Amino acid sequence: MKPFPELNGRVAPLDRANVDTDAIIPKQFLKSIKRSGFGPNLFDEWRYTDHGEPGQDCANRPKNPDFVLNQPRYEGAQILLTRDNFGCGSSREHAPWALEDYGFRVLIGPSFADIFFNNCFKNGLLPIVLPAPEIDELFRQCEATDGYRLKVDLAAQTITRPDGKTIAFDVDPFRKECLLNGWDDIGLTLRHADRIRAFEEKRRADHPYYFVA
Amino acid sequence: MEAQTLYEKLWSSHVVHQEADGTALIYIDRHLIHEVTSPQAFEGLKLAGRKPWRVSSIVATADHNTPTDHWERGILDPVSRQQVETLDANIREVGALAYFPFRDARQGIVHVIGPENGATLPGMTVVCGDSHTSTHGAFACLAHGIGTSEVEHVLATQCLLQKRSKTMLVRVDGELGCGVSAKDIALAIIGRIGTAGGTGYAIEFGGSAIRALSMEGRMTICNMAIEAGARAGLVAVDQTTIDYLRDKPLAPKGEAWDQAVDYWRTLKTDEGAKFDRTVELDAAQIQPQVTWGTSPEMVETVSGRVPDPASVADPVRREGIERALKYMGLAPNTPISEIPVDQVFIGSCTNSRIEDLREAASVAKGRSKAPSVKRVLVVPGSGLVKRQAEAEGLHEVFLAAGFEWREPGCSMCLAMNADRLEPGEHCASTSNRNFEGRQGAGGRTHLVSPAMAAAAAVTGHFVDVRELA
Ligand code: SF4
Numbered sequence: 001m002k003p004f005p006e007l008n009g010r011v012a013p014l015d016r017a018n019v020d021t022d023a024i025i026p027k028q029f030l031k032s033i034k035r036s037g038f039g040p041n042l043f044d045e046w047r048y049t050d051h052g053e054p055g056q057d058c059a060n061r062p063k064n065p066d067f068v069l070n071q072p073r074y075e076g077a078q079i080l081l082t083r084d085n086f087g088c089g090s091s092r093e094h095a096p097w098a099l100e101d102y103g104f105r106v107l108i109g110p111s112f113a114d115i116f117f118n119n120c121f122k123n124g125l126l127p128i129v130l131p132a133p134e135i136d137e138l139f140r141q142c143e144a145t146d147g148y149r150l151k152v153d154l155a156a157q158t159i160t161r162p163d164g165k166t167i168a169f170d171v172d173p174f175r176k177e178c179l180l181n182g183w184d185d186i187g188l189t190l191r192h193a194d195r196i197r198a199f200e201e202k203r204r205a206d207h208p209y210y211f212v213a
Numbered sequence: 214m215e216a217q218t219l220y221e222k223l224w225s226s227h228v229v230h231q232e233a234d235g236t237a238l239i240y241i242d243r244h245l246i247h248e249v250t251s252p253q254a255f256e257g258l259k260l261a262g263r264k265p266w267r268v269s270s271i272v273a274t275a276d277h278n279t280p281t282d283h284w285e286r287g288i289l290d291p292v293s294r295q296q297v298e299t300l301d302a303n304i305r306e307v308g309a310l311a312y313f314p315f316r317d318a319r320q321g322i323v324h325v326i327g328p329e330n331g332a333t334l335p336g337m338t339v340v341c342g343d344s345h346t347s348t349h350g351a352f353a354c355l356a357h358g359i360g361t362s363e364v365e366h367v368l369a370t371q372c373l374l375q376k377r378s379k380t381m382l383v384r385v386d387g388e389l390g391c392g393v394s395a396k397d398i399a400l401a402i403i404g405r406i407g408t409a410g411g412t413g414y415a416i417e418f419g420g421s422a423i424r425a426l427s428m429e430g431r432m433t434i435c436n437m438a439i440e441a442g443a444r445a446g447l448v449a450v451d452q453t454t455i456d457y458l459r460d461k462p463l464a465p466k467g468e469a470w471d472q473a474v475d476y477w478r479t480l481k482t483d484e485g486a487k488f489d490r491t492v493e494l495d496a497a498q499i500q501p502q503v504t505w506g507t508s509p510e511m512v513e514t515v516s517g518r519v520p521d522p523a524s525v526a527d528p529v530r531r532e533g534i535e536r537a538l539k540y541m542g543l544a545p546n547t548p549i550s551e552i553p554v555d556q557v558f559i560g561s562c563t564n565s566r567i568e569d570l571r572e573a574a575s576v577a578k579g580r581s582k583a584p585s586v587k588r589v590l591v592v593p594g595s596g597l598v599k600r601q602a603e604a605e606g607l608h609e610v611f612l613a614a615g616f617e618w619r620e621p622g623c624s625m626c627l628a629m630n631a632d633r634l635e636p637g638e639h640c641a642s643t644s645n646r647n648f649e650g651r652q653g654a655g656g657r658t659h660l661v662s663p664a665m666a667a668a669a670a671v672t673g674h675f676v677d678v679r680e681l682a
Contacts, residue, residue, distance in 0.1 A: 016536070017529050018408060018508050022648040027627050031278065031292040033252035033299050035361075051654050054292055083529060085409040088442065088508075089648060091344040092250065093360035114412055114444045115344055115358050122362035172376070174236040185362070186261070189370045192230050192238060196372055199229045199240055200267070209465035209473040210242050210337060211269065212310070 001124050003182035007105055007152045009078030012068055013142045019082060020089035021116065025098040029054050038094055039101030043069065069102075073146050081138055082109035086127075087116025096123040106152050108159070110135050121175045122185065126154060128169045154180060216483035219447050220380050220415045223355040223480070227338050229372055238372045242337035243354075246273040246309075246364070247323045248300040249629070250342030254365035255303040266371035271309040272332045272463075275300055276322045277629050279315050281592050281619035288315065293630065311463065313596075321595020321621040324348040324562035328432065329597055331461025335450045335477040340367055345562050345645065347438040350446040351431035352454060353480040355415075357444040378445065379413050379489040382482075384420035387496035392679040394572060395430030396564060396643065396662035398422065398494070399437035400502035404512040406492060411443030414490065417482060418448050422496035428457040429568040436563045437645055440509040449481035503549050503675050504647050504660040506537035511647070513549050515665065515677045521545035540649055541657050542637065549675050552659065555638040557589040557670040558652070559616075559663055561626035564643035565594030569663040570602045573643075574610040576667035576678060582615035583673030589616040590632060592624040616670065628653045641669035 029041045031054055040058035047069060049062045063070045069077070080099070086109045087095060096119045099107070107120065107127045120127045130138075141161065142148040151160040154176060159167045178185065189196075204211045217225075229238040251273075258265070265271070278293035280286075288294035297315055304312045311332065313320040319330065324345050327333040333349040339356035340346060342364040349356035359373065367373055383402055403410075416438050423431065431448045438446030448454075455474055458464045465473045500514035511534075513519070522534040522545060538545065543552065559565070559573050570593060582589050591611050593599040599621055602608055608618045625632040626644040628651070634640050636655025643666050647658035661669065668678040 015532075017533055020508075020646075020648045022627075022646070022651050026650055026654075027629050030249050030629065031290075031296050033256070033296055035253045035256075045650050045654065085412070085442070088408055089344065089646060091342060091346075091358035091360055093253075093342075093362060096360075111409055111412060113409070113442065115360065115439075119360035119362065122360060172236065173234045174232050174374075185374060186263070186366050186369045189238060189366065189372055189374065192372075193370075195230050196238070196240070196266075196370060200371065203240065203242075207336070207473075207476065209469040210334065212463065212465070 001182045001184060004124060004126060004154050004179040007078060008149055009105065009152065010074065010076055011079045011081055011142050011148050011150050012074040012077035013081040013139050014068055015083060015139060017083040018085045018088055021087060021092050021095045022089055024087070024095040025092065026052070028052070030092060030094055035097055036101060038098035039103070042098040042102045043067070076103065078103055079106045079108060079150055079152065080104050081135070081142055082107060084109065084111050086112050088113040091115045093119045093123070096120045096125050100125050108135070108138065121179060124179065126152070126179060128159070130167065130169060134167055216486040218380050218482045218486045218488060219353060219417055219449055219480060220355070220378065223336070223338070224377055227355065235376055237375055237377065239338060239375045241340055241367050241371055241373055242270060243272065243332060243339040244270045244367050245323050245327055245339065245341035245346065246271060247277060247341070247343060248275045248296045249277045250361050251303065251364055252296065252299045253361050254342070254368060255307070257365045258368050263369045265307050265368045268308040269310045270371065272311045272327060273300065273304050273309050274313040274320055274323050274326055275315045277623045277627065279622040280630050281622050281624045281632055284316050284620055318596045321598065322562045322565065322623055324436065325565060325594030325598065328352065328428070329461065329595060331458055331464030334458065334464065334473070335454060335480050340373060344439045345436050347444065347446045348432050348436040348562055350435040350438065351428060351448045353447060353450045353477070355445060358439065378415040381411060381414040381416045381443070381490045381492065382488040383416055383418050383492045383494070385418065385422040385494045385496050386420040387422055389422055389496045389499065392664060393499055393501060394662045394664060395426055395433040397499050397502045398496070399434045400504065400509065400512045400660060401494060401499045403437065403441045403509045404502070405494065406441055408440060408508055408510045409442045411438060411441040414443050415445040415447060416441065416443040418446060423448060424451065427568055428453060429566040432566065433563055437509070440645055450477045501662065501665050501677055503665065505541065505543060505549065506534070507540055507647055507649050508537070509645070509647060509660060511537055515549050515675055517549055519543050519545060519547045519549065551674060552639060553585065553674050554641045554669045555587050556634060556640045557586060557666050558625040558640055558642040558644065559666050560590065560592030560594070560624050561644035562594065563645045564663045565592060565598065567598050567601050569643065570598070570607050573663040573667040574607040576664050576681060577614040577616065577671065578610050580614055580671040582670055585673040586670055589670045590619060590625055591616050592619045593621050595621045614671065625652050627651060641666045641675065
């Protein structure tokens with residue numbers, strides 16, 4: 001995983017609640033056995049007016065001009081502003097893969113679905129939860145200002161608005177550390193290999209019936 | 214010792230190590246694997262030169278992409294076939310406790326085959342790269358969906374990094390009315406707490422109405438815990454749990470069985486234990502449910518009407534309803550019973566077990582598919598369910614009614630195979646998600662119980678199944 005950079009990114013506002021993982025990346029793209037290349041199909045059914053299939057060249061597909069990411073003012077956005085319960089639905093990691101592949105680094109919303117939230121951190125995406133009034137204000141500013149950007153400083157846990165206001169946010173210390181350093185979870189966990197082995201041996205002794213081979 | 218909830222017991226018995234901020238390493242007993250969310254994990258493992266930690270924890274099957282008819286032709290879609298073949302190759306290389314590949318007699322939806330083979334046992338931690346892993350919590354095990362990075366993490370370390378959840382008790386007391394089933398309870402709960410109501414929680418389902426359910430019904434409810442936002446659903450062990458597991462192929466036998474049962478009987482919430490939140494429902498008040506929108510919380514009773522956004526004050530909610538009605542092609546205030554149905558899908562890990570098929574068959578018996586209904590698919594959850602249903606003659610009831618009787622798999626629950634809706638079609642579906650495009654681009658899904666799906670199939674619209682009796 002790449003270390004998380006300090007970011008001063010363009011913001012795109014996606015003004016809908018309960019955006020589900022089927023909307024983020026429709027299931028036909030789940031047939032891929034790769035981890036990359038999902039960006040062009042992010043929000044496929046909203047972004048294009050035709051039906052997308054894997055392996056297609058998306059450059060010439062008819063775009064839906066009303067969809068927010070198709071508006072020139074939001075081109076190159078790295079920060080996605082969302083509403084409640086973003087990422088609900090399936091556990092597919094293709095959802096954060098698609099967001100990341102598209103170029104997003106930060107998601108800001110009032111709440112995220114659990115599994116999705118978790119999956120973001122494993123893929124260098126930072127989901128930030130802010131109180132609803134802060135979100136409302138960000139939507140207002142973003143929609144009113146062409147080229148609206150936010151500064152996100154993960155180390156300091158702050159977002160800075162163009163008007164200078166700084167908003168603090170929470171993040172798990174462990175996840176923050178992993179993101180900032182680009183650490184691989186598996187490598188970290190394997191430092192505890194002896195502990196895992198000892199736990200497993202004890203469990204096998206206490207509950208042998210979970211260990212049929 | 215302090216009184217503990219079932220969740221706390223399961224959690225504390227699996228903590229290998231805990232960081233100062235509460236992030237814990239949790240030991241995983243059972244790792245269920247299917248073809249869609251595992252290829253990248255196996256690839257990552259190989260690229261890092263790592264080996265699976267405990268192969269005997271793995272139970273795998275192919276279900277999402279597999280066709281449900283003409284198995285002799287194999288998988289025609291080359292992209293789907295490649296995914297299934299990739300799973301075959303990975304399991305061949307790595308090994309597993311059990312593998313039920315495409316066309317195997319015990320192949321089926323991963324959340325159906327786990328329990329019916331005794332691969333899911335009380336007291337375990339169970340994970341799978343699939344959000345409906347919550348299903349297995351019906352057996353008092355801590356079961357939840359994980360992403361592909363976590364699949365790789367569990368393969369490599371037999372552990373998962375987790376934070377402890379908050380606990381919620383959903384207590385459903387009283388007796389269910391006739392014609393009302395576990396699915397209606399699940400939808401009623403989601404209607405009450407919303408699709409984000411359970412976010413951050415593990416939900417334990419309790420109360421006399423839950424105790425009275427079979428394991429199949431409990432699985433249906435835990436299956437939909439994720440639709441209420443909760444990664445895990447739980448039901449305590451009782452005699453029903455133990456009777457179900459006896460003699461299942463992978464369940465312990467002989468002395469080991471007795472030892473296991475002694476432990477399993479402790480897997481319930483202690484008297485006086487505290488939950489972070491409690492929600493209560495009266496079973497007698499629950500009516501047959503039908504979703505009208507594009508989120509499982511957009512649900513009504515069958516005698517109700519589609520809402521009118523004009524009467525909703527909150528702008529985000531109002532727009533959500535407007536957008537859903539537009540997508541669903543429904544006018545405000547339409548009576549639910551006037552929504553016509555083009556296709557019916559009876560299947561999915563929510564409702565494809567033997568009891569679900571019996572429920573649907575009891576409505577279909579002696580009736581026929583309404584002429585206006587294009588197709589009724591009945592897709593058993595597994596090869597074992599299929600055989601059982603055929604032994605009971607249920608398939609004949611379905612075929613006589615003009616329904617199609619298919620091979621097991623996920624099928625039109627998410628339409629990764631050839632089974633799907635055409636744009637604009639309304640479907641009465643026993644699955645769990647009514648998201649836009651879920652059952653085919655432009656398709657319109659209404660979630661219902663198996664009995665309600667069969668009733669819609671024979672009448673051509675939604676109807677209170679109790680009126681058909
Ligand atoms: S039946 Fe549907 S919900 Fe269940 S595992 Fe298959 S695709 Fe997922």
